[in-house]
Amino acid sequence: MSDLHVRGPRETEAWRRRRVLGEAWERNLDDLVKDGIPIDLVCFTGDVADHGTSEEYRPATEFVEATLGRLHVPKERFFVVAGNHDIHRRTNQAAWKKLRSLLFDVPAIERSRWLQGGKTPRGVRDKHREQVLER
Structure with a gap:
């Protein structure tokens, strides 16, 4: 997975995210599991957040945990590489x-x-x- 860009409370068009990552996303994950395709790990390759604020990571965490649950992948098999949008640029x-x-x-x-x-x-x-x- 990549480029989720969760905006937290600044999200003004949540319907766009749900259109792509809502029921259709969940059905795709369920189909992978139903087809017996083994999922050993999940990688997120950058830009979980949009500005690296804690308010953005709460909904992102919920999304990731739900995805891992659907795929039956434990958190220990979830790997993240931070992207440029995951940095809170005002800190230090x-x-x-x-x-x-x-x-x-x-x-x-x-x-x-x-x-x-x-x-x-x-x-x-x-x-x-x-x-x-x-x-």
Whole structure:
């Protein structure tokens, strides 16, 4: 699954979402189960939310839990890769701007390794990483 873009209380046209992800979606899932197609895991590859706010994740969680239940897939077999819309950009905005300027000249591979917990690039502090990852 991908690109749900739940807008929480900002959802103005819920009927559009229900048209695609309502009864027709549920029937498709039920047909997969009825056909005996084994579902071992479910992956969500980004953009569960639209602006990364907690209000968006409540309905998204309900949708995912209902989908997993219909497919008889336990939560332990549900995997998520965050997308760009899953980031709450107002959280630690100053830290993000500071980090961008500090890492401008750092090679991409060094940035990636540091974000994974590797060696801290010169002039950067680990607290910057932690603040940005809160987003």
